[in-house]
Amino acid sequence: MNISVIGAGQMGAGIAQVFATGGHQVSLVDINQTALDRGIATIGNSLDRIVKKERITEAEKAAALANITGFTDMGAGTQEADLVIEAATENVDLKLKIFAQLASLAPAAAPLATNTSSISITRIAAATDRPDKVIGMHFMNPVPVMKLVEVIRGYATSDETTELVMNLSRELGKVPVEVNDYPGFVANRILMPMINEAITTLFEGVAGVAEIDTVMKLGMAHPMGPLQLADYIGLDTCLAILEVMKDGFGRAHFQPCPLLVNMVMAGKLGRKSGEGFYDYSGGGKELVVSGSFV
Numbered sequence: 330m331n332i333s334v335i336g337a338g339q340m341g342a343g344i345a346q347v348f349a350t351g352g353h354q355v356s357l358v359d360i361n362q363t364a365l366d367r368g369i370a371t372i373g374n375s376l377d378r379i380v381k382k383e384r385i386t387e388a389e390k391a392a393a394l395a396n397i398t399g400f401t402d403m404g405a406g407t408q409e410a411d412l413v414i415e416a417a418t419e420n421v422d423l424k425l426k427i428f429a430q431l432a433s434l435a436p437a438a439a440p441l442a443t444n445t446s447s448i449s450i451t452r453i454a455a456a457t458d459r460p461d462k463v464i465g466m467h468f469m470n471p472v473p474v475m476k477l478v479e480v481i482r483g484y485a486t487s488d489e490t491t492e493l494v495m496n497l498s499r500e501l502g503k504v505p506v507e508v509n510d511y512p513g514f515v516a517n518r519i520l521m522p523m524i525n526e527a528i529t530t531l532f533e534g535v536a537g538v539a540e541i542d543t544v545m546k547l548g549m550a551h552p553m554g555p556l557q558l559a560d561y562i563g564l565d566t567c568l569a570i571l572e573v574m575k576d577g578f579g580r581a582h583f584q585p586c587p588l589l590v591n592m593v594m595a596g597k598l599g600r601k602s603g604e605g606f607y608d609y610s611g612g613g614k615e616l617v618v619s620g621s622f623v
């Protein structure tokens with residue numbers, strides 16, 4: 330299949346990688362050439378690590394990279410698509426704009442999937458002329474490693490579109506789980522309130538960053554503490570998801586902690602900015618707890 334991936338950031342690059350290694354032709358689209366180059370470099374670096382682990386050969390790495398073509402023009406990058414997957418920033422206005430454009434650019438038969446982690450599939454579908462072909466395909470991060478794909482049906486998503494995406498996910502070695510279209514779906518409806526509560530626990534001075542994460546790792550057998558995980562996801566993304574759920578459900582427990590709001594306003598977004606609840610400015614993998622948060 331010809332797969333078009335819109336957005337060459339962390340998620341888009343990961344999605345492009347798994348399809349390319351699965352033998353599909355991938356058009357990776359980003360309007361920013363620098364972001365596109367960075368995304369393709371990220372894929373190369375990721376494949377290098379897999380080669381070092383002897384999970385693929387150099388020839389298989391080369392074949393995967395050869396399956397990826399970069400585009401800065403959405404029309405050129407989607408004109409032959411059998412499936413389009415949008416992986417842009419978690420911003421509803423941006424996604425609506427992209428899907429309105431895709432409706433006129435992508436082939437009429439091509440399903441349009443979104444990697445959104447919380448935004449209504451039904452609302453996104455309404456921006457197109459093919460709501461039956463719009464579906465959520467929410468990959469987990471890091472995409473090449475994590476097995477789960479949340480497959481979210483909008484109000485008008487057809488059985489045919491759902492079956493195609495479910496089967497394609499299985500072919501990639503993923504485990505698709507079909508869910509219905511409500512804010513946050515399943516994964517983030519459960520995860521984000523936990524992360525928000527961990528931030529509130531820090532904000533109220535109950536315990537420090539390392540202590541909170543240690544309790545959850547050792548006491549609850551979580552592979553990563555909630556504050557470290559928030560840094561990995563991106564604090565701006567966590568905030569955006571919580572706001573979608575707060576607006577969608579109108580429930581107080583989705584209200585973002587003031588500390589999270591302030592950190593995002595200050596540009597402390599986690600790993601991608603070099604600092605969040607931990608300090609990543611040294612460039613290494615070792616976590617260093619940041620200073621004051623209150």
